[in-house]
Amino acid sequence: MIVRTRFAPSPTGFLHIGGARTALFSWAFAKKHGGTFILRIEDTDVARSTPEAVQAILDGMQWLGLDYDEGPFYQMQRMDRYKQVIQTMLDAGSAYYCYSSKEELDALREQQMANKKKPRYEGKWRPEAGKVLPAVPKDVPPVIRFKNPQDGVVAWDDMVKGRIEISNSELDDLIIARADGTPTYNFCVVVDDSDMGITQVIRGDDHVNNTPRQINLLKALAEIDSTIIVPQYAHLSMILGNDGQKLSKRHGAVSVMQYDEDGYLPEAVINYLARLGWSHGDEEVFSKQQFAEWFDLDHITPSAAQFNTEKLNWLNNHYIKAANLEVLAKDITQRLGRMGIAIATQPAIKEAIALYRDRANTLNELAQSIAYFYSKPQIDEVAKEKHITADILPVLNTLATQLVSIDWTVEAIHAAIEYAVTSNALKFPKVAMPLRVMLTGGAQSPSIDAVMAILGKDEVLARMNMTLN
Template sequence: MTAQTPVVRTRFAPSPTGYLHLGGARTALFSWAFARRFGGTFILRIEDTDLERSTPEAVQAIIDGMQWLGLHHDEGPFYQMKRMDRYREVIAQMLEQGTAYYCYSSPEEVEAMRERQRAAGEKPRYDGTWRPEPGKTLPAIPEGRKPVVRFKNPLDGDVSWNDVVKGTITISNRELDDLVIARPDGTPTYNFCVVVDDWDMKITHVIRGDDHVNNTPRQINILKALGGVLPEYGHVPMILGADGEKLSKRHGAVSVMDYPAQGFLPEAMLNYLARLGWSHGDEEIFSMEQFCGWFDLDHLSKSPAQFNPEKLAWLNNHYIKLADNARLADLARPLLEKDGAVFDHAPDLPAVIGLLKERANTINELATAALMFYRQPAPEAALVEQHITDAIKPALADFAARCATVEWTKEAIAPMIKEVLAAHKLKMPQLAMPLRLIVAGQLQTPAIDVVLQLFGRATVEQRLKNYL
């Protein structure tokens, strides 16, 4: 980027035919970060011209996913279906200028010409029957047949661009036929709408998946015909599953909005996506502010990235440990309520979260771990029989008696437990295990002194009384 470079304008332009998938979210992140790096503008555009497959629910899923990730757009969302008048205006201009023409070949005729080309070992393409050329006589217009509009693609030369990810890509114009830019009912086609949108919105950098590479030479030729300034193109390789196959539902969640439901934090997802196909030295963990300060197109990988759920879980654990306890409690509370948690006369949820979050990879794990504080304990009978024996009850009774007078802090409870152990010649597990079963209903908890403190004196005394 130099002082002469125009202000950066990027766009994320999903088709609302399904959820916002991880590949789309990563493309959006890269486009957003590049605009942020250079003080530019990030535009959200909904490419909804596929009327059969586009749905309002999919539009909402895309917007929800962007909001959850915090990838806020500066302009938009723009909807292609609301720009039909503009597309028709441009098509009319192209017909008048001779860069587009009416084609009356039926779909059956086009398929027949392609079959003849395949049989001759040629690449199947439209043969230019209705393409106007100097001295050429066009066929008679079939009665009652509505034409498509085709772009008059150059016949000779090459289309070449310096892809910021893949390097120089060159395609011969002889490989491209005259693309349909408007259907018989007048509705414009995808590749044409994209060009007009990028032109009108003054897009300077197009960062998108490499499944769009084949569209790029066609779009460049149309944009040149319109007299537009070409943006820089960067085509990012796809994300693969751990098995090297294209990411799909069999690899787990592929919709971005599956991840908050599974207990992931947006900052973890952003950090993870940023490292899928981009790097800054050996940096693994960084904020979005750091990412935007570092992000450039030179360090985008040419190779497909592999999705690693374990790495994402590790990052999520890191961000859970950093997160504010009250925020985590707000996220965990609905999950606890769903499992029947009762919060009246129960420990402070943010305090419980603070105790448990070190070991949790997701909010869901955190809520499951916290549930012991918000339900009546119901230990398995076999465990009760094994751990709460007649031999241990005198020590439990001694512990219960001391509970009445000890200061109810971790610092006071810990030495009191040691005094009981010494008085009854016990090892820590012999007392801690029964206490865990009685108070929490399970054998696995954090340190027993902290757990007892959080439950509170009254609850601990009442639950001991039930067994003594």
């Protein structure tokens, strides 16, 4: 059997981190087994689905590099197919018209709850041998219900959670088409999975309650068409924040594209998502391709995974340090542009990036760190008062004079600073710290001689003179 998996988001919002992990695991399972990965947009919730949300899903998939082999398929474009299958089920007797009004059902629900019973449809219009159905009312447009089995259990061996069994007596007759004729979610999913030959359904465990209904629907369709199979199911546990609470925006439950805006590399996000609830020994850092080779469902933990921003930052720093400088330069140039900073030909941005990238957890941090190379920095007044003291000003003035005539290399700059230090019986930080403040705006930077070499002689002297004169 050829493996066929799918990712089937609803375009009622952005592609969030939980959905992205589901997409990644479904993608990896298909790639591992030489199968097919399908993207399906479940857009039947017309009131909440938007073109912007559809585009956000497509953009997120592209940014993460989760290439799909088929799709995207849109459920709203398959309405005729759903209606055809519903008619087939009506003809076969596995579905029926239900004329119970909303008022009837609401009253029934209230009565059942008052009697401390589980609210459920009682089967008034369900056809049975020897049963006489009520007269069809003229003023009630019918829904169509699935004739769910009433005896036995529906069971499956979940590829993550293990054996799950649900008594059919717990399930009432599911509405598969509303009164206006539009099919319902669970029905559309079943027809899609059947038509698309899905062999493994990998999704969040918020769908566990849907699975028994979908299995029963698939079995009913299989009685009509023997080629239909029931896929295997794997339900992934939810992702929690560091505090053990449900993932929210403060933890990271934001659009996948927000991670791009916040300065994360897609390789880092993919690597991090892969480790949320799955492991391969002690391996922490690996590529998307390596993940696809290693991936299996046996090593997914059934317990909830916890989102850890510090771990994501650590991974992102790793990938920033390993990234191609040309690629980083293009990205950082765009981020600086969004900050209102235009990049001139000098200083060379690749040199500035190389100097700072080991320190940056995000691309935004990296852009902010090197901004002073291209825009006069705002001087930190506290650092200025602490380090640019009256006793050091003569030393700095002498150093500025000496810098005018030296070759502009890291070695020559370092030698000039070292001479200023030793000839005045000072320690190196006594000169380096005020230089940092004057040139970068603050007291933190990489080696000041390397910073000065990249800034260029004219800019260094101009910034020094702004403070000294």
